[in-house]
Amino acid sequence: MRTEKNRIITIANQKGGVGKTTTAINLATALAAIGEKVLIIDLDPQGNASTGLGIDRRNRVHSSYDVLIGASTVGETAVQTAVPNLFIIPSTMDLLGLEMEIASQPDRVFRLKRSLQGAEAQAFSYILVDCPPSFNLLTMNAMAAAHSVLVPLQCEFFALEGLSQLLETVDQVRRTVNPTLDIQGIVLTMFDSRNNLAQQVVSDVRTHLGDKVYHTLIPRNVRVSEAPSYGKPAILYDLKCAGSQAYLQLASEVIQRERQRKAA
Template identity: 60%
Template structure:
């Protein structure tokens, strides 16, 4: 099972929207997908239509050891897409994990405990921080996808994230690789968006995906209906962009993973 963490310590850059719609696109082509909601806000859970009544066991329970991963996942409205939901309880995990053994490997161990054939890929929606929750995601994952907002401060903090990735490689997970940087919230009416996109590509080169996700009202509306944008409005510009991004993501994954 491939494991991809979707992370950026800056908030509001499109991490959850990216996680939900990439997971939906991969499920639509026949992949068995697990989406792990590791953000205490639980937006990925809400955006997939899983209400609080349907979150009997959550990522908090799995990390703390109160429940197994297999018993905690729920089926979403999207065929072949399962979710490990989150609630605000997860905000306390940062403190509770400190006293636990192997606190950085709790998610990795939970994923390892599930049989290899249940899912083809796991996407992990990280919180907007570089705390223990994000560290758990980076230790458990083999690949990192970074959503980057096309605004003035897009590169602010990116170096800190890359430094954290390097520390994770040295201390816990030498196999962690950056799958790519996805430019999000691109406003074609704003020259600054194009300037930022050009600057990011000049700095990071081929690490940046070709697909640029635009600002789109339908992307913003979809979560309020408990649906991915790809189901809410497949023909909107945001959905079309995420379909293209999913194709690029597949092209960058190891061939054996795509073949599986």
């Protein structure tokens, strides 16, 4: 039986360049800013979430790879970021070889879930898992461990096609390894109000998925794009920019949905 002490949210989209890592970093920062204790688990071998939070590759003594192979615990691996209340389990390129290492193991899909069942993980209100832009064993581990999936969706022509593939993947995981997995919500990213196509994508996604789509639209924003090169979330880099304000609004929506879910 699942514990409700924390909420594990996997942030996933098999398509790259949709704002997945940016969403993970800034949503986590916004949640931490309002007093939640938050952990990001970087499961992408590229390690962009780790870099974007200022964790130098030379300082990643332990990583998500070590957690998945059982070499270190969540508490031993989690690193305090420059944001109060926000911790990260960083990624290293070692993750690239993980699938081959554990492919024959019967528990290969449940490595992350098992590591998050201890008291160290329960100390966090929210755990956000940043996945690679593909459906592989890392993403399967993330979905098997999660309560729900949050999907960043870029406002572009092929958005709905990619979304349908992802929803099928979630259904597959639900049928096979995690029957309680749910869609936390769809967040529309890189929105440009001057672009008629973007407006049409928003309309189409809302028509198809209704209240699963967050009200908040994450705009295209130069300051949000610049922030990772300084090793900072946009909310620290420029709190007043439109992108930062949008992620604060998204955090409010996420918390509101959690309150409604618990009250139901």
